[in-house]
Amino acid sequence: MVARRPGWLPPGRTVVLFVAVAAVSVVALVWMGARLLTQERALEAQRLQERREAAADRVVAALEQVLLAEERRLANPGVPDLAVSDDLLVIVAGLTGIKVRPERAIPFYPVMPAARDAPSEPYSPAERLEFIERDHARAIAVLRSQTASPDPSVRAGARLRLARNLRKAGRPDEALEVFADLSADTGTVSGLPAGLVGRSARCLLLEELGRRDALRREAGELREALASGLWTLDRDAYLHYAGQVTRWLNQEPPADDGRQALAEGVCWLWENVRADTRKGDTENVTFSMGRRSLRFQGTPVTVLWRASGDEITALVAGPRYQQRRWFDPVVTASDFSSVRIGVSDRGSGPIFGTPPAAGLPTTLRSATATALPWDISVATADPDSALSGFAQRRRFMIFGLALVVLFVIAASYFAGRAVSRELAAATLQTDFVSAVSHEFRTPLTSMKQFTEMLVEDDDLPPEERRAYYRAQDRATRRLSRLVESLLDFGRMEAGARPYRLEPLDAGELVKTVVEEFRQEGGCNSFSIECAVPEGAVPIDGDREALAQALWNLLDNAVKYSGDSRTVGVEIDDSGKLVSIHVRDQGLGITPTERRQIFEKFARGSSAAASGVKGTGIGLAMVRHIVDAHGGKVTLESRSGTGSTFTIELPRGRMNRCRES
Numbered sequence: 001m002v003a004r005r006p007g008w009l010p011p012g013r014t015v016v017l018f019v020a021v022a023a024v025s026v027v028a029l030v031w032m033g034a035r036l037l038t039q040e041r042a043l044e045a046q047r048l049q050e051r052r053e054a055a056a057d058r059v060v061a062a063l064e065q066v067l068l069a070e071e072r073r074l075a076n077p078g079v080p081d082l083a084v085s086d087d088l089l090v091i092v093a094g095l096t097g098i099k100v101r102p103e104r105a106i107p108f109y110p111v112m113p114a115a116r117d118a119p120s121e122p123y124s125p126a127e128r129l130e131f132i133e134r135d136h137a138r139a140i141a142v143l144r145s146q147t148a149s150p151d152p153s154v155r156a157g158a159r160l161r162l163a164r165n166l167r168k169a170g171r172p173d174e175a176l177e178v179f180a181d182l183s184a185d186t187g188t189v190s191g192l193p194a195g196l197v198g199r200s201a202r203c204l205l206l207e208e209l210g211r212r213d214a215l216r217r218e219a220g221e222l223r224e225a226l227a228s229g230l231w232t233l234d235r236d237a238y239l240h241y242a243g244q245v246t247r248w249l250n251q252e253p254p255a256d257d258g259r260q261a262l263a264e265g266v267c268w269l270w271e272n273v274r275a276d277t278r279k280g281d282t283e284n285v286t287f288s289m290g291r292r293s294l295r296f297q298g299t300p301v302t303v304l305w306r307a308s309g310d311e312i313t314a315l316v317a318g319p320r321y322q323q324r325r326w327f328d329p330v331v332t333a334s335d336f337s338s339v340r341i342g343v344s345d346r347g348s349g350p351i352f353g354t355p356p357a358a359g360l361p362t363t364l365r366s367a368t369a370t371a372l373p374w375d376i377s378v379a380t381a382d383p384d385s386a387l388s389g390f391a392q393r394r395r396f397m398i399f400g401l402a403l404v405v406l407f408v409i410a411a412s413y414f415a416g417r418a419v420s421r422e423l424a425a426a427t428l429q430t431d432f433v434s435a436v437s438h439e440f441r442t443p444l445t446s447m448k449q450f451t452e453m454l455v456e457d458d459d460l461p462p463e464e465r466r467a468y469y470r471a472q473d474r475a476t477r478r479l480s481r482l483v484e485s486l487l488d489f490g491r492m493e494a495g496a497r498p499y500r501l502e503p504l505d506a507g508e509l510v511k512t513v514v515e516e517f518r519q520e521g522g523c524n525s526f527s528i529e530c531a532v533p534e535g536a537v538p539i540d541g542d543r544e545a546l547a548q549a550l551w552n553l554l555d556n557a558v559k560y561s562g563d564s565r566t567v568g569v570e571i572d573d574s575g576k577l578v579s580i581h582v583r584d585q586g587l588g589i590t591p592t593e594r595r596q597i598f599e600k601f602a603r604g605s606s607a608a609a610s611g612v613k614g615t616g617i618g619l620a621m622v623r624h625i626v627d628a629h630g631g632k633v634t635l636e637s638r639s640g641t642g643s644t645f646t647i648e649l650p651r652g653r654m655n656r657c658r659e660s
């Protein structure tokens, strides 16, 4: 592993520290952002709810006003102000009967008017002839004379019996005519209007005779008459005749146009409110009021009443009236554009507007909480668009947050990189200083030792004295080489190292450097094999610089040889290039380190493993020098089996080399 390459491989702890700081800041920012968004959303939802609450209160108050206005009119139902509208009934119910305005507006009533049927005595002779003597001809004669009676009820009873006898006597066409006369009568028969009895009897006879076309026509007319409220019938009578008509017409019963529901409302009022009022203590109760929403076969009807003593005045309003006069004005009068209002009756469904939908935020005002007969619901009209402001703010916040997070990450990255660079540079500086100090200390120590020995012992034999002086000389040269190389490195870094190229013989240069190295390199135990071609190998180069480069390679080969003791130097003079190989069989260099070790101060794992001291500038100088000569330095190596460094230089011209 390359030791402390500045900048790009920051010390692990610094990176971890900066990553941790950045991660904590980012997490804190994201958490704060998420909380802000949640709060913002809750606030928006609260604002919408307040808007719904206010709208619900306004709707309830407005509907209350509407109903109060209607109830004020009930206090005096006779005044013309209480004009009767379509789909609205005004009821005045007393002990004896009920009055409904407008007249004939509904198909049936809770009670029928007291019938004024004729007594049965006038018909006794005719009935004896009909049922006992079975003499229909005489019975017909008796009854015909009775049909001229001035009393409409006597006349109607006689016509019914006459037609019956005619039918029994096998004279159906005459019977049909008499039934037709009965239809035009104003009296009653068996408590029922003569008109209704006559028409339905005609239909029955036509059915019996199998006259289908005539029956359909008659039944259609009867249906219209029933629906128009021509006769005052109670519910049972109405339903009986309406059912018969439906059967004759062979059709589905017609859909209620609202009038039947109104009639049901009147019946409900009669059966419930009137009964309750009569049960109560009328002495003490001056009057009471009530409101009730009812539904008959899906049609909503609202009943407002005011009971005073035995008399009840009431309004029965159908859905059209409620919508036109009550709900529409309320909803359009105020600005409810942002909400959807729904009116429904307890449990049975919507009456007006939009019923509350599942999942939509809705405010409810139930009938029990207000004085209204309905439940009111107010939902936010379009929650998505209502929250669009919030969504926009949220997008803006997320964007801002993402920017801040990016900024924090980028700032942490650059700060971490700068700090780790500084740390790496500081470490490298310390390592470099200690390595240089160590490099200095070795020759200085030996110089000191030999100097002391020379000073202390005057009787040293001349041979030994000369050996000491030679050792001092080697140490001095080593020191001076070290100083020179440091100065050279400084100049190279500053771009101030001048190269004076001259024609050289690479073989001669290599031999000289190897020889010097053998003598001065302190490598007595090493065998340095030098293979140089016979003839001159011309190159253009700076002798001193190339010698320095070669020296550095030899020095490394020796330093990182491990247990091996052989170093080889060869020159390969092939064509345009001159290659100088420095080969060792030492520790080798891992593939990942092969490029990095040429950087200044970079030191490889082999250096750390072998405990060899060094400054990390040797190969950087080699590359610088070779580059300056237009050549390149390459490396072949395998970890554990040795390395070959090759300096490739352009070949110089032979004649120039010879001249030199």
Ligand code: ADP
Pocket: 552, 556, 557, 558, 559, 560, 561, 584, 586, 587, 588, 589, 597, 602, 603, 604, 605, 606, 607, 608, 613, 614, 615, 616, 617, 618, 619, 620, 643
């Ligand atoms: P140093 O002062 O550390 O030798 P260099 O720049 O000369 O600095 O070398 C850089 C690194 O390259 C060394 O620390 C060593 O790890 C590796 N190296 C250089 N030459 C060799 C070699 N011949 N064999 C193994 N490793 C080498």
